[in-house]
């Protein structure tokens with residue numbers, strides 16, 4: 376099996392060696408990691424270069440010239456993974472919000488689906504119990520009251536960022552038509568997946584708060600993401616299953 380885990384990083388120097396060690400400890404045969412780093416000021420890029428030496432042939436990094444955003448980082452990473460001949464491509468954050476422990480289950484289920492989504496909003500899914508009611512409310516509202524009705528998306532967690540794709544599903548998406556740069560990238564991928572009538576499986580996850588480092592999800596970033604949902608609908612409402 377050939378599995379590439381794509382991890383975009385911006386200031387994750389302290390998380391990266393730990394998440395790499397946990398991923399390689401999973402005992403998933405053929406698992407490789409690709410980091411896409413945006414010239415993080417905390418030197419995540421150099422940490423990644425060290426990891427390339429520690430895990431030869433299993434760990435790679437793409438260095439980009441500046442903070443170019445989560446969306447383009449994933450598109451570059453996915454394209455690289457497809458060119459490397461990956462059968463399955465996993466996307467996850469570096470900050471342990473997405474626990475590597477779910478990956479074996481995702482890989483077990485993905486052969487019968489186009490994509491398996493780590494979901495916070497199906498039965499059994501949960502947000503960190505340390506989150507304030509306000510943070511929970513905002514997250515729930517953004518997903519359930521805003522994004523899903525605006526787009527008519529059936530996936531319960533339309534803003535999820537932890538997914539395991541069949542390589543062929545990523546090819547069918549046509550990555551060149553995905554243009555979101557920020558966090559709304561996840562929503563764009565979810566919407567196009569549904570337009571293409573992909574077989575989507577949601578599995579419940581416990582979404583832990585980031586262990587180390589700082590959130591990049593500021594209020595203006597959240598507002599922009601909310602408004603971008605309309606742009607996504609406008610751009611892709613005509614997409615038809617192939």
Ligand SMILES: Nc1nc2c(ncn2[C@@H]2O[C@H](COP(=O)(O)OP(=O)(O)OP(=O)(O)O)[C@@H](O)[C@H]2O)c(=O)[nH]1
Nearest residue numbers: 383384385411413444445448468469585590591592
């Ligand atoms: N390459 C790249 N990675 C990014 C960028 N912005 C965020 N990331 C990474 O994308 C992942 C998710 O970002 P987070 O800051 O954790 O965002 P979040 O999970 O929505 O917010 P938190 O509540 O802080 O965890 C992390 O691995 C980040 O390092 C970016 O502009 N470029």
Ligand SMILES: [Mg+2]
Nearest residue numbers: 468470472585
């Ligand atoms: Mg996070």
